[in-house]
Amino acid sequence: xxxxxxxxxxxxxxxxxxxxxxxxxxxxxxxxxxxxxxxxxxxxxxxxxxxxxxxxxxxxxxxxxxxxxxxxxxxxxxxxxxxxxxxxxxxxxxxxxxxxxxxxxxxxxxx
Amino acid sequence: xxxxxxxxxxxxxxxxxxxxxxxxxxxxxxxxxxxxxxxxxxxxxxxxxxxxxxxxxxxxxxxxxxxxxxxxxxxxxxxxxxxxxxxxxxxxxxxxxxxxxxxxxxxxxxxxx
Numbered sequence: 001x002x003x004x005x006x007x008x009x010x011x012x013x014x015x016x017x018x019x020x021x022x023x024x025x026x027x028x029x030x031x032x033x034x035x036x037x038x039x040x041x042x043x044x045x046x047x048x049x050x051x052x053x054x055x056x057x058x059x060x061x062x063x064x065x066x067x068x069x070x071x072x073x074x075x076x077x078x079x080x081x082x083x084x085x086x087x088x089x090x091x092x093x094x095x096x097x098x099x100x101x102x103x104x105x106x107x108x109x110x111x
Numbered sequence: 112x113x114x115x116x117x118x119x120x121x122x123x124x125x126x127x128x129x130x131x132x133x134x135x136x137x138x139x140x141x142x143x144x145x146x147x148x149x150x151x152x153x154x155x156x157x158x159x160x161x162x163x164x165x166x167x168x169x170x171x172x173x174x175x176x177x178x179x180x181x182x183x184x185x186x187x188x189x190x191x192x193x194x195x196x197x198x199x200x201x202x203x204x205x206x207x208x209x210x211x212x213x214x215x216x217x218x219x220x221x222x223x224x
Contacts, residue, residue: 004153031209042199042214043154050209058211090153098142098203098210102153 003027006091006103013078013085013110021076021106023091029101031094032074036060036087037105043090049074078108086110117200117218125223130187132218134200135180141205143176144212145185148197157185157198162205192224 004025013019025032031050035043045058049068063082068074078085088107092100118133134143142161146154160167160176160183167174173186187194197219201212 006153033211035214040216042216043201043212044214045211048209048211056209088151092154094210097159099144099156099159100154100212101156102146104153105151107151 004091004093004101004103006089006106008106009104011106011108013108015110016080018077018079019108021078021089021091021108023074023076023103024072025074025093025101025103026072027093027095027101028071029093029095030071032068033092033094033100034058034064034066034074034076035090035092037090038087046076046089117198117215119218120216121219121221123221123223124190126190126192128190130190130194130220130222132185132198132200132220134183134185134215136183136200136202136213136215137181138202138204140178141203141210143174143183144201144203145172145174145183146199146201148199148217150196154199187220190220190222192222194220195222196220 007022033048034046037043044060047066049055065077090105091103094100144159145157148154158169158174160174171188176183197217199217201214
């Protein structure tokens with residue numbers, strides 16, 4: 001059963017705390033992406049990776065960090081430097097025809 | 112930065128009617144894609160149309176692209192209650208490293224049964 005999984009589904013963060021969101025894919029896609037979605041808005045790109053051990057900042061990378069040590073995995077860390085982290089986070093991978101496949105998302109709330 | 116802008120922001124129709132959503136964008140594109148998002152869920156890819164294509168069909172979906180006007184439309188025919196969702200257009204600019212998608216703010220479609 002191929003696809004993208006994200007965990008956890010819900011995450012609560014205290015002030016000053018770093019949290020890591022998991023994203024795993026078994027679609028054998030090279031490219032992966034992290035987006036942030038705020039209520040009533042479209043998706044904004046945080047980070048993306050074209051290949052293992054390589055990643056680039058998107059439009060809103062400040063306060064976030066990523067790693068890409070394995071093709072299947074692209075975790076996102078929301079650091080304490082991100083002042084307004086409450087949002088819905090979506091991970092995606094892209095096939096060679098440019099179609100992106102999305103995970104179910106993680107809803108992060110700051111307590 | 113948002114490239115696409117969907118119109119209308121919200122649309123409410125009766126089951127069986129057709130729904131038309133429009134998308135305008137600012138720069139040249141390699142391709143344009145439409146995605147659906149059910150409330151609180153991830154996005155699902157609906158259709159991709161390349162810059163050298165004018166129209167594409169997939170089941171009850173019809174997408175048109177007018178590159179001279181920098182606009183696209185998504186038509187859902189014979190709508191169903193299950194079509195209730197948010198619909199987003201997303202563009203891929205040419206020569207863009209990473210083939211990044213640039214999303215609009217979306218159209219909220221409600222189909223009443």
